[in-house]
Amino acid sequence: MTVSPDHTSVPRWPDEPPDVDPTGSSYLVVSTGEAGRAVASRWTAAIASLAKPLWAHHDSGESPLALDGLSRELAAARVGTRVMVAAPERDVLDTHARLSVGDTVACEGCHRTLIVYHHVSRLHGAYLGYMVDAEEPTT
C-alpha cells in the first residue's frame, strides 16, 4: 500500500488490544483462533474482577464463526453492554463483505466498477470501495 501515513484517511487500527472499559453494565466476549483466545482470556479475567455479568464464546477460527449464540445475546442485550471481539480484523470485515481489499466488484446501483479499499464505513462496519477506472474514457 503506497499511501502517506501522515496524510491518509485510511483508519489506523490499534496495535494493542484495548483494555476492558470498566463502566459497562455487562459484557459479551467473542474470540477466534489462538491469538484471539489469549486476548479474550485477559479480558474475561478483568471482567471477572469487576464482578459484572459476562457471556463469552470462543471458536477455533478454522470453520466459519458460529454466531447463533451471539445473535441471541445481542437481541436481548441492553445499552450498557460492551461487546468485545478478538479476531483478525480482515477476517471479520472480509467475511462481512465476502470480498477482500483489492478485489473489484460492480456497484449494484450504477454498475460502475469499484475496488475494495482499506477505508471502512463506520455506519456499516464494512470496507468502502471507489470507482477504479474513473480516469478511463467511457466506451
Place this chain on the structure above:
Amino acid sequence: MTVAPAQPLASSPLAPSAAVREGWLILRVAGVSTAGRVRTLRLVSLTGDTLPSFTPGSHIVVEAGGRTNAYSLTGDFLEPIAYEISVLRIPDGNGGSRWIHDDLDVGQELSVSPPRSAFPPVASAQHHVLVAGGIGITPILSHIRAARLYRRSFEVIYAHRHDAEVPRLRELRALCGPDRLELAQGRAQVTARLRKRLAEQPLGSVLLICGPGPMMEATETIATELGWPSQRIHTERFSTEALDPGSPFTVKLARSGRQLLVPSGVSLLEALEAAEVPVPNLCRRGVCGECRVAVKAGRPEHRDLFLSDEERTANDSLMCCVSRAHDAVLELEL
C-alpha cells in the same frame, strides 16, 4: 432552547431589521400564541416562499429588541412555509425574551440567522430516547417530527415542574400517541422513570437530552451509572454558568508572528478583537461553535459546551469566546 448571551453583540443594531447580517433572513411574524409563560411565534418569509430546510434539533439566532438569543425550531423541517419557535419568558434575563413577549406583534419583521444544527438526530440509531425538561421540549419537537416522517423508533420522557404549565403538551400528545410519551412530575418521579427506562433500551439506542442544567446532569449521571457510553448521550444546553475571570496568558499568532497578552477577566475573543484579528462569532458563551480556532501549540483550558470529549482531549482547537490556556503560551493558527 433559550440561549441568552451574556452580553449583546457589539455589532447588534438596536433597530430591528435596520441592517441585515450577511446571510441572515428577514422574516415576518405571521402568528403569536401565548400559554402561561411561553409564547410561540410563527415566522414566514416576506415573499411567501418556503424557508430553508433544517436538520431536526437546529436553532435560529433571533435579534430581539437589540439582543441576540438562540431558539430551537419546533416545526416542520423540510422546506417549511414557516419557522416556529417557543420562547419562555425569563423575567431577569437579558431582555430578549421580555421583548418578544411584551413588544412583538403579528406583522412585525425580525432578523434571524439561518438554522444552525448542533443537536442532530443519529441516523444509524436503532432507537431514540428523547428526554426533555420544561422549555427544553422545543428541539425535541422537531426530533419527533423527523422520527415520525422517517419511521424511526423513539420515545419521549418529558419532565416538568408541579406548578408550571407544560409547554406544547397537546401537540406533543398528538405527535407521540399514547405509547411513546411519558410525563414525569417533580424530581423523584423523573429520577424513577429515567432509572427504569434507561436500563431497558436495546443496543443501538441513543439518548438526547434538553432541559435545565441540573436535570440534564442528573439524567447523564443515571445513564452513566447504567453503563451508557458517553458517545451515545447527546445534550443541548441552555446556557453556561458565569465563568471565573481566569489567569492571564500569552497568545502567539502563527501566521503573523504577533503576540498578545490576554489579561484575567478578558476573553481570548475580546483580546483578538482588540488587536483587530477578526474571528467569526455569535453566541459568545461557548454554545454555538462559531468561534472555533485551531490550536498549534499549548494546552487549551476548555470551558465551552460545544466540543465533544474527543475534540477536547485532541487539544487542537478551542472556542475562543470562553476558553483559555493551561500553559503560559498558546499558539493559534491565526
